[in-house]
Amino acid sequence: MGIPVFPPRLESDLMKPFYEGLEAGELRLTADAETGDWIWYPPEIVPGRPHARLEWRPVSPLGTVYTFTTVVRSLLPGDHKAAVPFTVVLFESDDAPGARVPGLLVNLEGREPACGMRVRLCPVRAGDHVVAGFEPA
């Protein structure tokens, strides 16, 4: 399995805490600071609550694969032929069901990816940066 190398664009500071969390081995998601509801992905404005404030909170690294696909032909801009195949999952932390985090599925050691698979956070280094990754729990 390969690893695509495509640095996050990070045009604003909005997503920096996410990547700082991964560097620290932590998965951090955004929640409404007042209600505690998970608001993910972090929008510019909380739906229906334009004055609400978001805060980053660590969540359990354990969770479930909602769905997945193994990319055989990458459509990322640029030449990513060398990186394929790789498997992408939408991960749901046990602490935040329904808040789905896209990540690479790694260290499968012969197991087939599957919906419902139990996995844990395993940040993956891709060139100079770290991306969300998960491995079988």
Added chain:
Amino acid sequence: MQGSRVAIVGVGETEFVRASPRSLLEMTVDASLQAIADAGLQPGDIDGFVCNRNSHSADELAFALGIDRRPFSAVTDTVGGTATAGQALVLAQLAIEAGLASYVLVPYGFQATRPGGPYGFHSREPLKADLEMPVGYFGQPSYFAAMANRYAYEHGMTEEELASVAITFRTWATLTPTAQKREPMDLDGYRKSPMISTPFRAADCCLMTDAGSAYVVTSVERARDLPHPPAVVAGVGMDTNRWPQSVVFTQNPDILDFPGRRSAADAFAMAGVGPGDLDLAQIYDGFSISAIVQAEMLGLCERGQGARFFHAGYAMPGGRMPVNTGGGHMSGGYLPGITLLTEGVRQLRGIRGAAQVPDARLCAVTGLGGNSHSTTILARG
């Protein structure tokens, strides 16, 4: 809004090709002139435009078509097939019934092979650039492939059942001289199609097409004086969900829950018919899973039975509910939504030759735009 007040009276298309040397404007104008002529009209008869936010504007098109006045013009604000196969008809009917226009042109052009292609608008989403592209989750084939895997998890779906969608539409394309992919394809042929993003092979994906397409809408009264039997817009339903394009492919609680059930119910209610009354359907097939789920939403089969509906052959030539009789977007050509609508019009006119559904009187056409959906019921006038 009431059904059966307006009709599609002219349709036109340019050749469906993977990479055309012609400009987008040239193809759109060519298709528009064909549609106007097909309606028995002159360009100067057109007094309304419903354009697409991803295509040319009314002033550019009117100038190119030699039309001086455009008392009514509007732009659809949904994407994909929802705009051309549903929302444009709603806007056209509103304009016609309000007396703002008599003959409304709906022009559309698409160049899938232009730089950035159909994925370009996704790459411009900051959240996708920050969260999805760094792990390679990018482009509609991967989004819909992940949906297909979830569908298989929830309902069960064999490779043969998934393949039957592509095989069905290809079979119709072999009967359609204008279809972009006409070589026959069986299960072995499907398995030779290159894997893109599991479980999708290239055959599960819509084509890359450069072409123009257009149609003309007028009142059913005026339609009676025009050359072809009108395709009456008996019902239109539209619906959306709350999720913007940036998150709909990951955060929709049920990623298979396109807003199609409400749009179908509204369209059937307006038309005063039900799914059992249909003679055929054109279902937006950006990907095979899209057609599977929408066949269920349209009421052609029970929830969770869409793949088995196609595998049973019901949608094939001679089947009880022919679907995508021009090859759809996966084998016919990909001009989102509009070519499904024009195929429905031609079927109701009875001019589809080897692909003609006998005595076709009622055709449903669906459009999907990720977070939006349309259902249109066309009736032979």
